[in-house]
Amino acid sequence: MRIFDPHIHMTSRTTDDYEAMYAAGVRAVVEPSFWLGQPRTSPVTFLDYFDSLLGWEPFRAAQYGIAHHCTLALNPKEANDPRCVPVLDELPRYLVKDHVVAVGEIGYDSMTPAEDTALATQLQLAADHELPALVHTPHRDKLAGLRRTLDVVRESSLAADRVLVDHLNETTVKEAKDSGCWLGFSVYPDTKMDEDRMVAILKEYGPDKVLVNSAADWGRSDPLKTRRVGDAMLASGFGDDDVDRVLWRNPVAFYGLSGRLDLDVAGTAATHEGNSVLRGGE
Numbered sequence: 001m002r003i004f005d006p007h008i009h010m011t012s013r014t015t016d017d018y019e020a021m022y023a024a025g026v027r028a029v030v031e032p033s034f035w036l037g038q039p040r041t042s043p044v045t046f047l048d049y050f051d052s053l054l055g056w057e058p059f060r061a062a063q064y065g066i067a068h069h070c071t072l073a074l075n076p077k078e079a080n081d082p083r084c085v086p087v088l089d090e091l092p093r094y095l096v097k098d099h100v101v102a103v104g105e106i107g108y109d110s111m112t113p114a115e116d117t118a119l120a121t122q123l124q125l126a127a128d129h130e131l132p133a134l135v136h137t138p139h140r141d142k143l144a145g146l147r148r149t150l151d152v153v154r155e156s157s158l159a160a161d162r163v164l165v166d167h168l169n170e171t172t173v174k175e176a177k178d179s180g181c182w183l184g185f186s187v188y189p190d191t192k193m194d195e196d197r198m199v200a201i202l203k204e205y206g207p208d209k210v211l212v213n214s215a216a217d218w219g220r221s222d223p224l225k226t227r228r229v230g231d232a233m234l235a236s237g238f239g240d241d242d243v244d245r246v247l248w249r250n251p252v253a254f255y256g257l258s259g260r261l262d263l264d265v266a267g268t269a270a271t272h273e274g275n276s277v278l279r280g281g282e
Ligand SMILES: [Zn+2]
Pocket: 007, 009, 032, 034, 105, 215
């Protein structure tokens, strides 16, 4: 089983995770920039983080045979902090970089006016840079959050078929599918979506434009959830082709809209700016 995790925060994960992911079949990931838990106090800390997503993290992934790309943005939560918002002025020079395959994650957290502005601004940035967009939908008030998100997408110059709406569940899947957007599902250990519910949604709505991710980060999460969904699909009667479509071909097609997907990790250097994952030894 070949697996592409289209939303995972590897910065927060260990080399053990990379090893286990490779063993489970993961060969490609996309890491969206996000909230690190500790609030940032200035735009420059975003820039160091973006550089890390473009440099150190793809290097680290390649040591474990995994292709790494990223999506960059001002995340929904920190869009509410005036100290962070000026990073929007810096984004254009980052969005032209090779390994950036979308603008994201953008969207709503608490559905504030500041989030409205950041979402609309960044959908326009995506359109200007001919990039797709990864749009987070809120974990509370899900249906209202999805509707407001889709309204902003419709008002933007970005076509719906260049937008992935993420963190969907049973309450939001139908309206998201009707919108023409790509459909993202984050599968978590014990809350929100799990693998059996994911299989039930696939049975009802089919695999077209569906992407499944672990959204693993610094919180309680499991970077092997993609594999567990693949296994659950097979156990429930889906064939290998459907599994490959959901876990590989759909993410390749969506992020391929950027024209920048490069899934070949062979030939990556053993060090990055003089540093290896071995910490100076060997
Ligand atoms: Zn995320």
